[in-house]
Amino acid sequence: MSLAWATRQAPSLDEMTALAEAAFARLPAAFRALCEGVVIQVADFPTDEVLDEMELESPFDLLGLFQGLGLAQDEAVAPTGRLPNMIWLYRRPILDYWAEHEETLGSIVTHVLVHEIGHHVGLSDDDMAEIERHAS
Structure with missing residues (x-):
């Protein structure tokens, strides 16, 4: 044992x-191009405001979150x-999930990132799974 x-x-x-x-750099270029201007941040936990808004019981219930306007909504709103x-991406919930599952930390981070970007661009679960497969 090591x-x-x-x-x-x-x-x-x-x-x-x-x-x-x-993980973002490994995503397909066409997918990354849809994310122009999106800021990726890592925090230990979601804020209390996010927990309240989403009616979550625990800060460990949320691995990631997209905040903003999706591409379909973006055109209807003035940017000013x-x-x-x-x-x-929420570090502590991701680490907790990692400890309880058989996936690598990198694959979990990629999954959460793709899922949250998917909310931005309006992708289906099948589309997101295909993108994850290409990023591996």
Whole structure:
């Protein structure tokens, strides 16, 4: 048995951000092009306001979130004074999910990222699964 894990720590916010950036870079170019202007952020947990708005019982119930206007809605709203579209990845819930499942951390981050981007562009679950398959 390897003791390599004896000194390992959970990824920091910066390390999780780097993991998300690497996952985004592996997504198909045409898919990434749909995300122009979308800001990807990593936080430990969703805010209390998000938890209340989504009526979640625990901050561990949400792995990621798209905030903003999807592409279909985007054309109908004037951009003046509007915040950028954002994708939030929540480090602690993702790590908790990782600890309870057999998937790699990278595949979980990719899944959450694709799912949240999918909300931005209006993709079906089948479309998102296909994009994930190409990003692996």
